[in-house]
Amino acid sequence: MITSVSIIVPTYHEAENLPHLMERIAASLNATELKWSVIVVDDDSQDETVAVCEGLSEKFPLELIVRKSERGLSTAVVAGMRASEAETVLCIDADLSHPPEAIPAMIETLSAEECDFVIGSRYVAGGTTDDEWGIFRWLNSVIATGLAKPLTSANDPMAGFFALRKSDFDAAASKLDVIGYKIGLELIVKCDCREVREVPIHFADRQFGESKLSLKEQLNYLRHLKKLYTYRWPEVARFIRFGMVGSSGVIVNMVALSLLIQLSVTPPLAMAIAIWIAMSSNFFLNREFTFQDRTTANFVSDYVRFCLASLTGAALNWSVATFLWSTFSLFENAPTLAGLVGIAAGLFVNFTLCRRFGFFGKKQAVQESAGQKNNETAAGTPASSPIGSR
Numbered sequence: 001m002i003t004s005v006s007i008i009v010p011t012y013h014e015a016e017n018l019p020h021l022m023e024r025i026a027a028s029l030n031a032t033e034l035k036w037s038v039i040v041v042d043d044d045s046q047d048e049t050v051a052v053c054e055g056l057s058e059k060f061p062l063e064l065i066v067r068k069s070e071r072g073l074s075t076a077v078v079a080g081m082r083a084s085e086a087e088t089v090l091c092i093d094a095d096l097s098h099p100p101e102a103i104p105a106m107i108e109t110l111s112a113e114e115c116d117f118v119i120g121s122r123y124v125a126g127g128t129t130d131d132e133w134g135i136f137r138w139l140n141s142v143i144a145t146g147l148a149k150p151l152t153s154a155n156d157p158m159a160g161f162f163a164l165r166k167s168d169f170d171a172a173a174s175k176l177d178v179i180g181y182k183i184g185l186e187l188i189v190k191c192d193c194r195e196v197r198e199v200p201i202h203f204a205d206r207q208f209g210e211s212k213l214s215l216k217e218q219l220n221y222l223r224h225l226k227k228l229y230t231y232r233w234p235e236v237a238r239f240i241r242f243g244m245v246g247s248s249g250v251i252v253n254m255v256a257l258s259l260l261i262q263l264s265v266t267p268p269l270a271m272a273i274a275i276w277i278a279m280s281s282n283f284f285l286n287r288e289f290t291f292q293d294r295t296t297a298n299f300v301s302d303y304v305r306f307c308l309a310s311l312t313g314a315a316l317n318w319s320v321a322t323f324l325w326s327t328f329s330l331f332e333n334a335p336t337l338a339g340l341v342g343i344a345a346g347l348f349v350n351f352t353l354c355r356r357f358g359f360f361g362k363k364q365a366v367q368e369s370a371g372q373k374n375n376e377t378a379a380g381t382p383a384s385s386p387i388g389s390r
Contacts, residue, residue, distance in 0.1 A: 283307070
């Protein structure tokens with residue numbers, strides 16, 4: 001049975017909404033046996049947020065953390081969760097779009113032993129949204145949710161109203177690499193939440209202030225998805241990048257082959273030279289974008305190993321292309337087409353060998369530095385003059 005909960009409220013210019021939110025939170029939780037508190041994490045709003053929170057802290061268990069340099073909803077939520085000492089952490093928007101009255105039901109649902117994560121959901125039976133939602137906003141939500149479907153079975157993974165155990169958050173805190181607004185999806189993936197349950201809510205339009213959703217945040221969401229897909233399926237993502245580099249190599253190969261043939265180089269020799277040029281191009285790109293976590297500081301050594309690992313795929317590429325050119329009249333008059341088929345034949349062999357033998361070093365210092373940077377970003381900047389206490 002869960003006995004304590006910290007309610008994390010990220011804010012930026014939400015002074016008008018906070019008194020209404022606190023009244024409703026208190027009304028919904030005072031009748032329960034839960035020990036509760038609210039942690040407001042503010043991005044140095046230039047409004048009355050500090051004064052409002054000072055007044056509210058005299059009446060409610062509220063703590064204010066003001067971040068002077070850090071910005072962003074997701075990092076604010078993470079900073080609040082790090083500061084929590086409760087058994088459970090729950091995130092809710094300050095704009096009154098999420099109903100605090102649903103908090104007891106969400107905590108009760110999370111109390112089930114097999115439940116890892118609870119969402120206050122718009123998209124399950126009983127969940128609704130305000131009638132004022134236009135077709136563009138609805139379509140935007142549907143598309144964003146659809147793009148996240150391979151990562152979770154939740155119907156409303158974009159929701160900012162969710163709860164999880166503090167121990168699960170702590171276990172994954174060092175892996176968080178947050179960006180944009182969709183911190184809930186980040187936590188579902190990084191905390192490895194297999195059993196996600198949803199409590200129906202009515203999602204209301206904000207009453208005061210302005211929405212923070214913008215084109216920039218929508219682009220951030222796409223960047224965030226890329227990171228999460230790479231985290232969940234690193235080798236699939238690596239193969240996709242390898243294929244993209246390989247596609248650029250196709251262009252390099254075809255251009256080089258065409259130029260060499262125009263210079264009257266015999267097709268077999270032209271194919272071999274074009275393969276080497278494309279292989280070199282692929283090495284540079286793969287070193288930077290595909291196997292950047294598996295390189296060493298010795299550029300020449302990496303290049304030699306990559307070329308050696310690529311020889312089997314290159315030999316298969318050359319053999320298939322040459323066989324087609326010398327055997328079939330269709331390819332005799334179109335050596336570039338034969339080269340294209342050879343490239344396709346060598347793709348999977350090249351990836352397997354390059355992954356296992358071409359790049360196997362580790363940039364330990366870079367990885368440790370990146371991990372430290374991610375931890376600092378997730379934690380946010382230190383609190384400035386906290387108000388209230390937990």
